[in-house]
Amino acid sequence: MGCRRSTGRRHPPCPARPSPTAGGHHGCPRHRPGATLTWRQRLSRIDVRWSPYLYIAPFFIVFAIVGLYPLLYTAYVSMHQWHLIGGQGDFVGLQNYVDVVQQERFTRALVNTFSIFLLSSVPQVIAAIVIAAILDANLRAKTFWRMGVLVPYVVAPVAVSLIFSKIFADQSGLINTLLTGWGLDPIGFHSDRWASHVAIAAMVNFRWTGYNALIFLAAMQAVPRDLYEAAIVDGASRVRQFFSVTVPMLRPTIIFVIITSTIGGLQIFDEPRMYDTLGLGGADRQWMTMTMFLYELGWGAQKSFGRAAAVAWILFFIIVAIGMVNFALTRRIASGDAPRVRRRRPRKEVVR
Structure with a gap:
């Protein structure tokens, strides 16, 4: 049987044996590794490859904004002297942890x-x-x-x-x-x-x-x-x-x-x-x-x-x-x- 395009039409049958000029491929010009694809075929490949990531992306984007970033920023604040009115102070490392535990x-x-x-x-x-x-x-x-x-x-x-x-x-x-x-x-x-x-x-x-x-x-x-x-x-x-x-x-x-x-x-x-x-x-x-x-x-x-x-x-x-x-x-x-x-x-x- 011949190969099918995405439209469903058949083109002439592909050779049954691999062609030496096709690098071990069966010789079909549309199925060669370097064959030129139409824009619909490229769009279909992109859709199949990236659609799952796009579907789950909103959760990770929202989590990064309202969850991960505040968590990392809190770790940054915990290593500084940070007053409610005076704002950010000097870097103190783990001294805040030591002061808190000793209370x-x-x-x-x-x-x-x-x-x-x-x-x-x-x-x-x-x-x-x-x-x-x-x-x-x-x-x-x-x-x-x-x-x-x-x-x-x-x-x-x-x-x-x-x-x-x-x-x-x-x-x-x-x-x-x-x-x-x-x-x-x-x-x-x-x-x-x-x-x-x-x-x-x-x-x-x-x-x-x-x-x-x-x-x-x-x-x-x-x-x-x-x-x-x-x-x-x-x-x-x-x-x-x-x-x-x-x-x-x-x-x-x-x-x-x-x-x-x-x-x-x-x-x-x-x-x-x-x-x-x-x-x-x-x-x-x-x-x-x-x-x-x-x-x-x-x-x-x-x-x-x-x-x-x-x-x-x-x-x-x-x-x-x-x-x-x-x-x-x-x-x-x-x-x-x-x-x-x-x-x-x-x-x-x-x-x-």
Whole structure:
């Protein structure tokens, strides 16, 4: 058969054997390496080669402008003396990092961040899986309940913080009013350090549990129903089906939710910032997080953008390190690769 152009028309058949004058090619003048292509053929080649890059280019351009450039510029600022009013100063290298780490409030903010993160992320994931399992059951008005769990996520963080700060007020809060009515001592949700962490974690759980529950619900609906039917035939109860079928099939989704919760939990700012009227993290900085400490360095009494940028990069390294550890652990769990136990081979009996 003859070769075809892009238009579909045939030209005279190409020789079957390679031509010595064509450099090993079959000799077709239109298929030689040095053959002249029409502008439509060139345009088609350019389109095939560069179209995928053009489709994904907008994301990388926007990310370079609003993500990568600020990240690199923050690293540049962190190595200079940079005052809020005076502007850029001398190059100091890593001195800003050393000054920040040596401050007592840095250690307190780091401990507070991890405490609030653990109190919010762990119960949040567990509660989201349970709520998703309930929503996946045969309930009446499924759409109503599914929309209901998403309502707290739609509420503004400032409004949630203001409402919960009144609920957990030390003197006239709803929780302490109920406790005193039952003859119990009130809890200092603003004066006690760990009690304030529980209150702030309750705000975070209130906002994000429903959102994660819908993610788990979407993953549960993708689980093949044949697995549940086989479990029912084997006599498994609903609880047994949940732990033996549902949870193992949700492992990739659990990995995603854990990683996103880690990134968001370590960057928490709105809830502790609006927990009291001053927004300083308490009189003794009982619930001041790393982002609040960053804000205080940059716009507080010190007004040092260099130190604030150093805190931002320290927090970035912490998030990356914890994210990689979480990814490695959850991926190992999700793979289901248990350590193989070497079984001893039975000794062959010697026939005498």
